[in-house]
Amino acid sequence: MLSKKTKYGLKALAYLASRKDRQPVQIAEIAREENISQKFLESILLTLRKNGFLGSRKGKGGGYYLIKDxxxxxxxxxxxxxxxxxxxxxxxxxxxxxxxxxxxxxxxxxxxxxxxxxxxxxxxxxxxxxxxxxx
Amino acid sequence: MLSKKTKYGLKALAYLASRKDRQPVQIAEIAREENISQKFLESILLTLRKNGFLGSRKGKGGGYYLIKDxxxxxxxxxxxxxxxxxxxxxxxxxxxxxxxxxxxxxxxxxxxxxxxxxxxxxxxxxxxxxxxxxx
DNA sequence: TGAAAAGTCTACCAAATCAATAGGATAAAT
DNA sequence: ATTTATCCTATTGATTTGGTAGACTTTTCA
Incomplete structure (x- = not known):
């Protein structure tokens, strides 16, 4: 079985990729739009960032964004x-x-x-x- | 990950298949030869039998055998x-x-x-x- | 300068699954 | 009747999974 972690991670990546601009997207938005537990998604996005898939910005206007095409x-x-x-x-x-x-x-x-x-x-x-x- | 159940089940089937004759083979022999916990293997062979892969015979000279080619x-x-x-x-x-x-x-x-x-x-x-x- | 926004980090928890074990019940052979 | 070997149910310990709580840090902006 595919773990929820992978499933959610893939969905989040797809969501970010579908955004034409590479502006930061908040965790809350992805969680809402993709029906994912926000706290769980937090940890997933963190590992995606630590592994070089995502970049992040803190504070207002912050969020996660794709680093590569x-x-x-x-x-x-x-x-x-x-x-x-x-x-x-x-x-x-x-x-x-x-x-x-x-x-x-x-x-x-x-x-x-x-x-x-x-x-x-x-x-x-x-x-x-x-x-x-x-x- | 492949479960041990599947792994052991496959090994047991392969063991039985490698036997030219279709004489019953005891759980104990399969467990010994394939390094599998005997009690665990018991339950696996049981489900393989219930699902039409194996036949069994109780008592002396008993054991499991392949039903099909x-x-x-x-x-x-x-x-x-x-x-x-x-x-x-x-x-x-x-x-x-x-x-x-x-x-x-x-x-x-x-x-x-x-x-x-x-x-x-x-x-x-x-x-x-x-x-x-x-x- | 300070409050709000948003990611970061650590710890924890409940439920489920997995691998294995225990022990008796049943059936067949001798 | 005794031995052999499968059948069946229950239980257990360890690990993984999915999720929650809460405090901390950094950034923005009024």
């Missing part, structure tokens, strides 16, 4: 930051690889074989979609 | 039984569809648009893989 934001990076590894199992993860403790041989592991394909297919989707593509 | 067991059905919906979000699920409470219009939802592609690509992998394929 939507077409330069691949879904791979968004998903990795919000949802974590794209692979469903650490032993097939590119960025978060870990061997399975219980599995003596990856090459002959049925789960490994299947999940490798699933990872590749998911990766292809995320790589071919930027924020601009899903608006 | 491995090449007639598509990963779609295994995943749906063990892991649940293949879609990461209910609003793009074929078998477990549910609208999002917060989303006014699916057609214009960025999450929907992306997750639809992810579902399709995962589905394609699962459909093209039978138990026989991942041995």
């Amino acid at each position: 939507p077409k330069d934001i691949p879904m791979t990076s968004v998903m990795r930051v919000l949802e974590g590894p794209i692979a469903m199992v650490p032993c097939v993860s590119l960025n978060f690889y870990e061997p399975c403790a219980d599995c003596p041989d990856e090459a002959s592991c049925a789960v490994h074989k299947l999940m490798l394909q699933v990872r590749d297919s998911a990766l292809e989707v995320y790589r071919h979609n930027t924020l601009a593509d899903i608006l | 491995p090449k007639d067991i598509p990963m779609t059905s295994v995943m749906r039984v063990l892991e649940g919906p293949i879609a990461m979000v209910p609003c793009v699920s074929l078998n477990f569809y549910e609208p999002c409470a917060d989303c006014p219009d699916e057609a214009s939802c960025a999450v929907h648009k992306l997750m639809l592609q992810v579902r399709d690509s995962a589905l394609e992998v699962y459909r093209h893989n039978t138990l026989a394929d991942i041995l």
Whole structure:
């Protein structure tokens, strides 16, 4: 299942991207328009900022804004930051690889074989979609 | 993340499939060979039986065995039984569809648009893989 | 200069889910 | 009758998830 965090994060990014100008948008506005708990959204936008997707300004007229062009934001990076590894199992993860403790041989592991394909297919989707593509 | 339940279930199915004969195999043997908690595996094999993948026999010489030929067991059905919906979000699920409470219009939802592609690509992998394929 | 606006940060909490365990009930074989 | 092995229910401990509370900091503007 996709976590609410990722879902809300994606919606917020899409909302910001749909704004032609790159003026700051308040958390409250995004939360209201996208039906998201404001406090929860706060923490999500914070991690998006800390990971280089968003900029922010405090005080009156402040808010969050996109730092990059939507077409330069691949879904791979968004998903990795919000949802974590794209692979469903650490032993097939590119960025978060870990061997399975219980599995003596990856090459002959049925789960490994299947999940490798699933990872590749998911990766292809995320790589071919930027924020601009899903608006 | 893939649940341990699914992981263990897949391993158990693969173990049974790798046995040429379709003689019953005891839970204890599968648990030992695949490094799985026996009690946990019990409940997993039980649901696999209730869902028509396995047959069982009690008493001495009993155990679990595959009911169908491995090449007639598509990963779609295994995943749906063990892991649940293949879609990461209910609003793009074929078998477990549910609208999002917060989303006014699916057609214009960025999450929907992306997750639809992810579902399709995962589905394609699962459909093209039978138990026989991942041995 | 000070009040209001808005993001930042830390801590906490309730509910759900996950992985596993315990222990007895049932059925089959010998 | 005894042993073997699955069947079933209940419980538990740990972790994750989604969300809340509240104080702090920075910026704007009257």
